[in-house]
Amino acid sequence: MAEVQQQSQFGQGQYQGQQSRSRQVVKAATAVTAGGSLLVLSGLILAGTVIALTIATPLFVIFSPVLVPALITVSLLIIGFLASGGFGVAAVTVLSWIYSYVTGNHPPGADQLDLARHKLTSKAREMRDRAEQFGQQHLAPGQQQTS
Numbered sequence: 326m327a328e329v330q331q332q333s334q335f336g337q338g339q340y341q342g343q344q345s346r347s348r349q350v351v352k353a354a355t356a357v358t359a360g361g362s363l364l365v366l367s368g369l370i371l372a373g374t375v376i377a378l379t380i381a382t383p384l385f386v387i388f389s390p391v392l393v394p395a396l397i398t399v400s401l402l403i404i405g406f407l408a409s410g411g412f413g414v415a416a417v418t419v420l421s422w423i424y425s426y427v428t429g430n431h432p433p434g435a436d437q438l439d440l441a442r443h444k445l446t447s448k449a450r451e452m453r454d455r456a457e458q459f460g461q462q463h464l465a466p467g468q469q470q471t472s
Contacts, residue, residue, distance in 0.1 A: 422434075
């Protein structure tokens with residue numbers, strides 16, 4: 326009985342080994358086919374690029390006095406429009422944040438703004454008090470402070 330089980334297990338292991346080997350062969354064949362196709366395609370694209378560049382180079386040389394300034398102008402226009410749009414979006418964002426802060430909503434960063442305002446006002450009070458003390462100490466004995 327044990328002998329029959331060993332033979333059947335050996336037969337299953339051999340079958341699985343053949344199955345995994347055949348899967349490996351299929352995977353390898355697929356990889357070689359895909360890789361070869363992509364290699365041929367890249368070669369064709371390279372050849373087409375070289376041919377197109379060979380044909381286009383004389384045209385670029387002939388039209389370069391017109392093309393270069395036109396390219397510079399177009400790129401400046403594009404940069405200007407993009408910058409304008411970006412600054413517009415930033416302005417709308419800032420204005421909406423200020424509106425939410427003023428109306429009492431709690432936009433992100435409001436806590437930091439309140440903390441900074443509190444620090445500034447406390448430092449201003451402290452400096453005012455120091456100035457008053459300094460003024461009282463350095464007044465001539467006959468002069469009075471006018472406040």
